[in-house]
Amino acid sequence: MIVSEVAAADTEAVLRFWVNCGFLESENDEPGRDLQSAMEADDATVLLGRIADEICATVMVDLEGRVGMVHYLGVDPSRRKQGLGRQMMDAAEHWVQDRGGRILQLLVDADNLGALRFYEQLGLFRAPVITMAKRLDGRT
Numbered sequence: 356m357i358v359s360e361v362a363a364a365d366t367e368a369v370l371r372f373w374v375n376c377g378f379l380e381s382e383n384d385e386p387g388r389d390l391q392s393a394m395e396a397d398d399a400t401v402l403l404g405r406i407a408d409e410i411c412a413t414v415m416v417d418l419e420g421r422v423g424m425v426h427y428l429g430v431d432p433s434r435r436k437q438g439l440g441r442q443m444m445d446a447a448e449h450w451v452q453d454r455g456g457r458i459l460q461l462l463v464d465a466d467n468l469g470a471l472r473f474y475e476q477l478g479l480f481r482a483p484v485i486t487m488a489k490r491l492d493g494r495t
Contacts, residue, residue: 356411356439358446361394361401365410369401372410376429386427389415398454401427402446404439414443416450423451425461444477462486 370387378386393399393415404412411434415426425447430439448459463470
């Protein structure tokens with residue numbers, strides 16, 4: 356798999372890929388806005404994993420100070436369990452380190468046990484924090 360940063364010409368393909376991975380819902384345009392923001396920012400990017408010129412994995416990463424945050428790690432459902440998620444997380448880690456980051460973190464739903472095991476196998480640990488949230492769009 357070849358990993359590279361997203362380019363403007365990749366936008367539609369990335370959004371189609373994210374639909375296939377279940378990141379987009381008809382009423383949720385956040386990933387589209389997030390993709391655009393990452394492409395315009397100096398401290399964020401989307402990394403694409405390609406096999407034979409086809410997108411088979413993605414990860415969005417941003418850096419705030421020394422903390423890198425991972426979003427939208429996705430692997431084509433037909434290519435899961437082949438180590439591509441691990442390769443994308445390695446690429447995200449290197450992207451953060453190359454920019455002076457010292458911590459890599461992400462959010463996982465508490466009941467997503469498969470994802471928790473995956474990230475723990477990569478050396479991530481459960482940080483003793485509580486995330487607080489407030490919807491500002493009127494939805495519940």
